Amino acid sequence: MKYFARRLFHATLLLLAVSIFSFAILQLTPGDFFAPMGLNPQISSRTIAGLRSQHDLDRPLPARYGHWLWGVLKGDLGRSFAYNSPVTRLLAVRARNTLLLTGTAMLLAWLIAIPLGMWSAVHRGKWGDRAAGVMTSGLLAIPDLVLFLVLLLAAVRTGWFPTGGMVSASFSDLNAWNKGKDLAEHLFLPALGLAIATLPTLLRHVRSAMIEVLEAPFIQAARAHGIAERRVLFRYALPVAANPLISLFGFSVGTMLSASLLVEVILSWPGIGPLLVDAILAKDVYVVIGAVMLSSILLVAGNLFADVLLFAIDPRIRVE
Amino acid sequence: MSALILLTVFQSLILFAGFFAPYDFATQDREQPFVAPTTLHFIDPQGNVHIRPCVHTLEDSGQGPEAGPTDSGLCYPVHFFVRGTSYKIAGVFVSHFHLFGVEAPGRIFLMGSDAYGRDQFSRFLFGGQISMLAGLIAAILSVSIGIVVGGIAGFYGGWVDELLMRGGELFLALPWLYLLFAVRAALPLHISQWEVFLLLVSVMGLIGWARPARLIRGVVLSAKQRNFVVAARGFGASDAYLLRRHILPQTYGVVVTQMTLLIPLYVLAEVTLTFLGLGVGEPMPSWGSLLASLQQYYVLSSYWWMFLPALLLIPLFLVFYTAADALQEIHKTVTL
Numbered sequence: 001m002k003y004f005a006r007r008l009f010h011a012t013l014l015l016l017a018v019s020i021f022s023f024a025i026l027q028l029t030p031g032d033f034f035a036p037m038g039l040n041p042q043i044s045s046r047t048i049a050g051l052r053s054q055h056d057l058d059r060p061l062p063a064r065y066g067h068w069l070w071g072v073l074k075g076d077l078g079r080s081f082a083y084n085s086p087v088t089r090l091l092a093v094r095a096r097n098t099l100l101l102t103g104t105a106m107l108l109a110w111l112i113a114i115p116l117g118m119w120s121a122v123h124r125g126k127w128g129d130r131a132a133g134v135m136t137s138g139l140l141a142i143p144d145l146v147l148f149l150v151l152l153l154a155a156v157r158t159g160w161f162p163t164g165g166m167v168s169a170s171f172s173d174l175n176a177w178n179k180g181k182d183l184a185e186h187l188f189l190p191a192l193g194l195a196i197a198t199l200p201t202l203l204r205h206v207r208s209a210m211i212e213v214l215e216a217p218f219i220q221a222a223r224a225h226g227i228a229e230r231r232v233l234f235r236y237a238l239p240v241a242a243n244p245l246i247s248l249f250g251f252s253v254g255t256m257l258s259a260s261l262l263v264e265v266i267l268s269w270p271g272i273g274p275l276l277v278d279a280i281l282a283k284d285v286y287v288v289i290g291a292v293m294l295s296s297i298l299l300v301a302g303n304l305f306a307d308v309l310l311f312a313i314d315p316r317i318r319v320e
Numbered sequence: 321m322s323a324l325i326l327l328t329v330f331q332s333l334i335l336f337a338g339f340f341a342p343y344d345f346a347t348q349d350r351e352q353p354f355v356a357p358t359t360l361h362f363i364d365p366q367g368n369v370h371i372r373p374c375v376h377t378l379e380d381s382g383q384g385p386e387a388g389p390t391d392s393g394l395c396y397p398v399h400f401f402v403r404g405t406s407y408k409i410a411g412v413f414v415s416h417f418h419l420f421g422v423e424a425p426g427r428i429f430l431m432g433s434d435a436y437g438r439d440q441f442s443r444f445l446f447g448g449q450i451s452m453l454a455g456l457i458a459a460i461l462s463v464s465i466g467i468v469v470g471g472i473a474g475f476y477g478g479w480v481d482e483l484l485m486r487g488g489e490l491f492l493a494l495p496w497l498y499l500l501f502a503v504r505a506a507l508p509l510h511i512s513q514w515e516v517f518l519l520l521v522s523v524m525g526l527i528g529w530a531r532p533a534r535l536i537r538g539v540v541l542s543a544k545q546r547n548f549v550v551a552a553r554g555f556g557a558s559d560a561y562l563l564r565r566h567i568l569p570q571t572y573g574v575v576v577t578q579m580t581l582l583i584p585l586y587v588l589a590e591v592t593l594t595f596l597g598l599g600v601g602e603p604m605p606s607w608g609s610l611l612a613s614l615q616q617y618y619v620l621s622s623y624w625w626m627f628l629p630a631l632l633l634i635p636l637f638l639v640f641y642t643a644a645d646a647l648q649e650i651h652k653t654v655t656l
Contacts, residue, residue, distance in 0.1 A: 017490050141638035143588055145595055146630045149614055156621045265596060266615075277596055 007307065011300045018296045019072075022289050023065050033081040033283045055081060068286075077293070078286030082279070087290040091272065095257060095294060097166060098264065098271030102256040104187060105194035109202055110249075112195070117206025118233065124211060132203070140200040148266040151193045155267075161189045164268035190267045194260055198252065205248055209241040216240070243314055250306020254299035257291075323642035330636060334448035338407030341442035342421050342428055346603045347405065349427065349437030352378065354623050357432045364395050373398050375426050396426030432625030434613060444629050447605035454521050454606070455587035459579050461525025462586075466532030466578070467571065471563055473533070474540030485537065488530035513604045520599055524586050532578045536571050543570040573651040580644035584637060591633075607633065 034051050037043050052058050059067075068078055077087040120129045155161040162168065168182050213219065214237055222232045252259075257272055264273030272291055279287035333340055360373035374395035402421035406414055422428045431440035473484040543549060549566045557565075587607075593599040594608025595615075602609065610629040614620050620627075 014490055021490070137641065138638065141641055142634050143591065143637060145588075145592055145611060146633055149611065149620075149627070149630055152614075153620055153627065156617070262592060281597070 004308070007304060011304060014300060015293070015296060019069070019289070019293055020065070022292050023068070024061070033285070035283075055079065068289075072293075077290040080279070080284055080287045082282050082284045082287070087286050090275070090287065091290050091294055094270065094272045094275050097269065098257055098260055098273070101187065101190055101264070101269055101271060102194065102260050104191040105198065105260070106252055106256065108191060108195040109198045113199060113202035113206050117203050118210050118238070120203070120207045121210030121214060122233070136200045136203050139196065144197045144262055145266070147197055148193050148263050151189055152266055155189055162186050163189075166270050186269075190260070190263045190269045193263050193267065197263070198259070202248070202252075205245060206241075209244050210237065213237045213241040239313070243310065246309050246313065247306050250302045250304075250309065252302075253305060254302020255295075256302075257295040257298050321646065323639055323646050326639045327643040330639060331452070334445060334452055336409060337442075337445035337449055338409060338415065339417060340419050341439070341445045342404065342418055342430075343439045343442045344405045344407065345438065345443045345446035345605045347438060347442075349433065352427065352429075352433055352437040353435050354626075355427075355429050355433040355437070356623075357625050357628075358427070358429045360398070361395055370397075375422055375428050377426050396423045398422055398428065431628045432623070434626065435619075440610070440625065440629065443605040443610060444607075444632065447607050447610050447629075450517070450600060450604060450606040451587050451590050451608070454517065454524070454590040455583045455585075457521045458525035458528070458586040458589075459582035461522065462528040462582055463532050463575055463578055465526070465529035466536050467568065467575065469529060470533040470536030471540055471568060471571075474537040475544060475559065475563060475567065477541075481537070485534070488533055491527060491530040513600050517600050517604075520590065520593060524589050528582065528586070532574070532582070535574045535578065539571045539574050540567055543567045576651050577648050580647050584640045584644070587640075588637075 034048050034057070037048050037051075049058070057064075071078060075088065077091070079085065080087050080090055083090055116132065120132045123129045152163060155163045162185055166183065166186050167179075168186075174182060219232060219237055222236050223229075227236075260269070260271060261273035261276065263269065264271040265277060268274065272295075276288065276291045278284075279291070355378065358375050360375060362371075362373055363369055364374065374397040376391050377394050377396065378391065398420055399422070400420050402418055403416045404418045404421050406416050408414055420428070427439075429439050429441065431444060434440055434443070469484050469488070473481040544562075544567055546566075549562060552562060552566055590599060590606065591608040591611065594601075594606050595612050597612070599608050600606050607629065613626060614630065
């Protein structure tokens with residue numbers, strides 16, 4: 001218990017440091033959201049100064065940070081300049097969309113990686129495993145950017161899938177069944193892309209973890225006892241091999257908000273990614289900091305989650 | 321081994337881009353936007369077979385821009401080792417020679433031309449210079465910081481070690497692509513292309529130091545307890561001497577492995593950032609800006625050759641990773 005208290009304390013310190021860091025680099029540099037307005041002769045400099053003071057941009061940096069941090073403690077991440085609405089509300093909708101996409105992709109990737117990786121490990125060195133290995137290296141060499149562009153091209157050329165957005169324009173008129181179908185059609189391509197992009201790494205880890213366990217003496221002993229191969233694999237080998245995979249799982253839970261930036265931008269999925277890119281180009285600072293903080297929190301939480309799972313599953317860690 | 325040879329071939333193609341590319345990366349031909357890759361003809365219009373290929377010129381079809389130009393039927397031979405626009409090799413030596421070229425007014429577009437009639441093939445080679453340079457400098461930066469921080473943390477231990485490694489954890493815990501964006505956002509948007517390039521590279525390099533630093537710290541930690549290091553210390557060697565002469569040379573294997581891992585990673589980072597409009601811009605080509613044109617729907621749907629640079633990156637990265645694996649194998653056997 002003491003261990004987790006310490007971990008939690010470290011995580012809080014880490015998040016505090018991240019917030020100070022991103023606050024400082026965003027605020028200390030020249031130019032802000034209202035600077036381009038100065039180029040417009042129809043907007044007087046007094047109006048701009050008024051807008052700045054309305055958004056507290058004229059106050060010194062530590063004061064603004066303190067104000068922001070106090071707001072965060074109350075669950076308020078500041079206001080977006082561009083959308084003129086609270087960042088929390090803006091991020092909540094986008095985060096939901098992103099999580100829907102990454103959740104589906106992650107499920108898909110793990111559902112393929114575990115059986116395929118186990119199969120590869122069992123048939124190590126045979127042609128099937130080698131073919132899978134070549135395929136993994138090939139997939140690993142395809143830059144994510146290129147992969148998503150190929151998917152976009154395929155969608156444009158074949159016309160089988162909608163090429164952007166999350167739902168069709170007529171979404172609100174559809175009944176529940178067709179709503180689900182429409183959403184699934186839009187979700188398919190980005191989720192597939194993201195799953196393919198994460199699959200090779202997962203596959204390699206599952207395979208190597210399984211191979212390591214299958215070579216252990218206790219597996220040989222189990223086989224010598226005449227225990228059925230299937231039972232040896234799933235009942236004895238998999239739980240032991242799960243150890244490194246759980247850390248990996250925690251990490252992939254942690255990156256659920258940040259891993260999909262590219263796919264979201266290219267296949268225009270209305271998640272956090274496009275919002276962040278726009279906010280950065282417009283210097284909409286509180287949106288940027290909010291997005292960075294949210295994904296950092298998830299990353300830290302994901303790692304913590306993996307440790308808790310490991311603690312619960314692996315007796316060796318509990319003894320320490 | 322064959323991967324290392326292939327890698328060398330690719331790298332020399334990129335390093336000597338000026339020689340292998342028939343045109344300069346910025347040469348425009350507004351008359352010929354979005355021309356499909358040029359076909360090499362071995363049979364001339366009279367039906368005679370030649371060993372030397374020739375290319376047909378295009379002429380206005382007279383049916384408006386929608387119909388596009390038509391084949392004029394006139395054939396201009398391809399020549400090797402021709403004089404053309406001047407370029408610099410490695411930024412120093414000026415040369416006029418190109419591997420191949422076509423007699424004017426013929427134009428050769430091996431990978432087609434882009435919206436401004438610029439040769440995609442030339443731009444791909446020159447773009448490789450920018451992207452590879454970005455990857456290389458950023459990786460050197462990351463690993464150098466890693467050596468300094470990891471060396472100090474591992475050698476001195478105690479609270480210095482604790483502080484530096486906690487700082488490293490901060491950098492590891494950050495969603496780095498987001499952070500890269502945040503830092504880039506903090507920089508002014510309108511500065512010269514070289515400044516953008518340098519900023520981009522330094523930001524990428526500065527963010528990525530934590531992982532190499534951790535690994536190097538581990539090696540230093542075990543290296544300083546080796547008997548010969550303890551003996552040298554006993555003879556009165558200074559800290560600086562110990563680090564330079566005995567401890568840092570042992571990190572060589574880790575440094576090489578980290579470099580081979582980081583270079584492709586940073587090349588990809590540069591490509592991604594430039595694709596999203598945050599990296600080097602026109603007219604400087606980089607692989608990212610070549611791909612960026614695909615964001616336009618009509619380019620993606622109508623001109624398949626605009627996709628060629630993207631597809632060429634796949635074998636390139638395959639060679640990268642295979643060569644990296646091979647290098648790592650070599651250094652594993654050396655260090656053990």
